[in-house]
Amino acid sequence: MAYDKFTTLTSTAVPMPIENVDTDQIIPARFLKATKREGFGDNLFRDWRYNSDDTPKADFVLNNPIYKGKILVGGKNFGSGSSREHAAWAVYDYGFRCVVSSFFADIFKNNCLNIGVLPVQISPEFANEIFEAIYADANTELEINLEAQTITLLSSGTQESFVINNYKKGNMLNGFDDIDYLQNMKREIETFTESRPF
Amino acid sequence: MSKSLFDKVWDSHVVRSIEDGPDVLYIDRHLIHEVTSPVAFVGLEGRGLSVLYPERTFAVADHNTPTINQHLPVQDPLSANQLKTLEDNANKYGISHWGLGHQNNGIVHVVGPENGITLPGATIVCGDSHTSTHGAFGAIAFGIGTSEVEMVLTTQCIMQPKPKKMRISVNGVLNKAVTPKDVGLYIIAQLTTSGATGYFVEYAGDVFENMTMEGRMTVCNLSIEMGARGGMIAPDAKTFEYIKGRPKTPKGADWDTAMAYWNTLKTDDDAVFDKEFTFNADDIEPMITYGTNPGMGMGISNNIPSANAVEGGKATYDKSLAYMGYTENEQMIGKKIDYVFIGSCTNGRIEDFRAFASIVKGRKKANNVTAWLVPGSHIVEEKIKEEGLLAIFEDAGFVLREPGCSACLAMNDDKVPAGKYAVSTSNRNFEGRQGPGSRTLLASPLVAAAAAVTGLVTDPREFL
Numbered sequence: 001m002a003y004d005k006f007t008t009l010t011s012t013a014v015p016m017p018i019e020n021v022d023t024d025q026i027i028p029a030r031f032l033k034a035t036k037r038e039g040f041g042d043n044l045f046r047d048w049r050y051n052s053d054d055t056p057k058a059d060f061v062l063n064n065p066i067y068k069g070k071i072l073v074g075g076k077n078f079g080s081g082s083s084r085e086h087a088a089w090a091v092y093d094y095g096f097r098c099v100v101s102s103f104f105a106d107i108f109k110n111n112c113l114n115i116g117v118l119p120v121q122i123s124p125e126f127a128n129e130i131f132e133a134i135y136a137d138a139n140t141e142l143e144i145n146l147e148a149q150t151i152t153l154l155s156s157g158t159q160e161s162f163v164i165n166n167y168k169k170g171n172m173l174n175g176f177d178d179i180d181y182l183q184n185m186k187r188e189i190e191t192f193t194e195s196r197p198f
Numbered sequence: 199m200s201k202s203l204f205d206k207v208w209d210s211h212v213v214r215s216i217e218d219g220p221d222v223l224y225i226d227r228h229l230i231h232e233v234t235s236p237v238a239f240v241g242l243e244g245r246g247l248s249v250l251y252p253e254r255t256f257a258v259a260d261h262n263t264p265t266i267n268q269h270l271p272v273q274d275p276l277s278a279n280q281l282k283t284l285e286d287n288a289n290k291y292g293i294s295h296w297g298l299g300h301q302n303n304g305i306v307h308v309v310g311p312e313n314g315i316t317l318p319g320a321t322i323v324c325g326d327s328h329t330s331t332h333g334a335f336g337a338i339a340f341g342i343g344t345s346e347v348e349m350v351l352t353t354q355c356i357m358q359p360k361p362k363k364m365r366i367s368v369n370g371v372l373n374k375a376v377t378p379k380d381v382g383l384y385i386i387a388q389l390t391t392s393g394a395t396g397y398f399v400e401y402a403g404d405v406f407e408n409m410t411m412e413g414r415m416t417v418c419n420l421s422i423e424m425g426a427r428g429g430m431i432a433p434d435a436k437t438f439e440y441i442k443g444r445p446k447t448p449k450g451a452d453w454d455t456a457m458a459y460w461n462t463l464k465t466d467d468d469a470v471f472d473k474e475f476t477f478n479a480d481d482i483e484p485m486i487t488y489g490t491n492p493g494m495g496m497g498i499s500n501n502i503p504s505a506n507a508v509e510g511g512k513a514t515y516d517k518s519l520a521y522m523g524y525t526e527n528e529q530m531i532g533k534k535i536d537y538v539f540i541g542s543c544t545n546g547r548i549e550d551f552r553a554f555a556s557i558v559k560g561r562k563k564a565n566n567v568t569a570w571l572v573p574g575s576h577i578v579e580e581k582i583k584e585e586g587l588l589a590i591f592e593d594a595g596f597v598l599r600e601p602g603c604s605a606c607l608a609m610n611d612d613k614v615p616a617g618k619y620a621v622s623t624s625n626r627n628f629e630g631r632q633g634p635g636s637r638t639l640l641a642s643p644l645v646a647a648a649a650a651v652t653g654l655v656t657d658p659r660e661f662l
Contacts, residue, residue, distance in 0.1 A: 019514040020391055020491050024628040029607040033262070033276035035236035035283045047630050052616065075514070077392040080425065080491070081628060082607075083327040083341035084234065106395055106427055107327060110358070111343035165359065167219025177345065179245065182353040185214065185222065189353055192213045192224055193251065197456055198317060198448055 003116030005175040009144045012069035015134045022081035027090040041093030066138040074101040079108025088112045102127045120162045200466035207338045211321045220357040226320040228255040228350045229306045232284040234325030238348035239287045247352045249291040257288040257295040258306040265599035304575020304601040307331040307543035314444030318433035318460045328543045330421040333430035334414035340428040361427045362472040367403035370479035375659045378413030379642035382420035383485035383495040390509040391493035395425030411440040412549040419544045423492035432464045487640040489518040537620035538569040538650040542606040545623035546574030548581045550643040555587045557647035557661045563595035564653030572604040608633045621649040
């Protein structure tokens with residue numbers, strides 16, 4: 001088993017309705033110097049979260065104690081930019097298990113799936129409803145059901161289904177990753193290699 | 199069934215297709231660097247696995263490396279540790295390693311093509327989003343995360359659903375002072391920073407056919423900045439001429455076999471794309487960005503577009519302009535700048551330094567400007583010297599540094615200070631990308647050169 005199993009998650013959520021949040025904001029490049037996967041959560045959104053003297057920026061959502069939970073709700077095109085998996089690690093290490101957005105950048109989404117953070121893509125209208133509900137009451141909860149592929153705003157009962165391919169869904173439900181799968185294809189891969197022209 | 203170039207290369211690398219799941223895609227060439235590979239080695243060792251085909255992986259130090267005094271020990275202990283870890287891992291598993299000081303060292307996406315690692319029709323991955331650069335040769339090349347680096351090391355495969363296909367055609371002839379960088383920034387401004395997400399792009403039309411290999415690399419490099427997985431251009435005589443005889447390209451009968459395959463690598467006439475865009479070369483002028491994502495670009499003589507003309511919502515636009523210290527609808531020409539950076543996998547090749555030299559020749563660097571000229575590799579550095587460009591730079595008051603990623607992502611000491619403006623030939627103008635609080639204006643080497651000699655955002659056409 002490569003990572004935590006994901007079945008259902010009911011949690012309050014942290015709202016971040018900013019569009020085009022890039023991976024340099026999620027984890028700035030100067031924090032990519034580790035050779036082990038440890039402590040990236042401390043620097044999640046570092047430059048939005050802290051002043052240059054390391055004091056917290058009071059107006060940033062992660063520094064507002066009323067917003068907490070295992071779900072991050074981001075704006076459109078979340079995770080654009082670099083392929084650094086460190087961005088997904090930082091999200092995970094901080095304590096998020098699910099990121100919700102009306103649109104994800106490709107590589108970030110893939111990286112999340114590969115480490116057991118569930119990206120849930122919803123309609124822009126539902127995203128707005130969620131933001132409004134959280135701003136009205138920070139204790140508002142979302143329920144994510146991976147088996148049923150649904151996300152529900154519990155205060156209103158509004159529900160949407162989300163897309164995930166059957167293979168990845170199985171991985172997330174069971175905590176398997178791609179290497180577990182590929183290891184069982186060794187012979188097939190070796191035969192394929194022999195046919196490569198270069 | 200008719201196929202696109204992308205279909206032909208992708209389909210020939212599918213080891214297994216999983217129903218309602220990804221394809222298992224075979225990877226011909228794997229590039230690794232010191233930042234995104236260490237955890238992959240920790241991972242495979244934790245599972246008791248090894249590297250399956252070490253001869254298909256190439257390690258190059260670039261992200262963290264200093265660009266001065268490379269012969270001395272690296273000062274930053276964390277950077278030094280990453281560089282050492284890359285070297286140790288490469289040695290342990292028998293992977294080729296071009297570390298700091300090696301004659302072939304440079305930015306991984308510059309040295310791959312220079313040394314013939316990059317080939318048409320190949321699949322190439324690297325834990326770096328600008329791997330799309332290699333698409334210029336008709337390869338499928340894209341960036342991957344560290345989990346996938348581990349997959350490639352241990353199985354030579356990754357698992358990805360096949361992306362959708364987009365074709366972007368630019369026809370006609372480019373105007374004076376309009377470079378491949380401007381073509382890339384223009385396309386991104388048209389499509390937005392997420393406009394090609396989920397797609398793999400093929401670039402077609404006169405402009406790309408007439409472009410040099412260096413120019414094609416610049417354009418393909420920028421594909422990720424509109425969200426695309428990658429971008430590619432069909433290989434042609436120019437491609438084959440570029441790669442022939444390079445150290446790692448096939449030789450003799452192997453070359454002939456490869457050529458037979460490479461000659462099939464073009465999109466069939468009736469192939470269908472999921473999305474198509476067509477632009478006119480004549481509409482493109484030298485570009486510059488004014489905001490905090492690469493889609494926020496404009497023709498240099500225009501005014502900053504108003505909020506309602508820009509994708510991303512008013513709040514995001516306002517945040518971006520506030521960060522840059524600019525206001526809606528003002529002009530960019532004449533804006534004061536503090537730094538100029540020429541280099542990176544986008545514009546760190548010889549042609550870029552020739553372009554820069556064409557403007558700074560016989561002129562002087564502006565006193566208020568700090569300029570970093572960083573070649574993409576030692577091979578580029580040598581060419582700069584051989585062609586007499588170094589003398590031109592030095593006469594104009596510039597210093598040539600040593601190769602590396604440098605101020606593109608500012609992991610080393612090449613950081614633009616908070617609040618300062620940098621005209622950069624790199625690929626990202628995100629907040630803090632070139633150092634905490636830095637403000638980046640993306641542009642071509644010609645625009646960078648014009649800014650370097652005036653200290654202001656300047657239309658390069660004034661100098662040509």
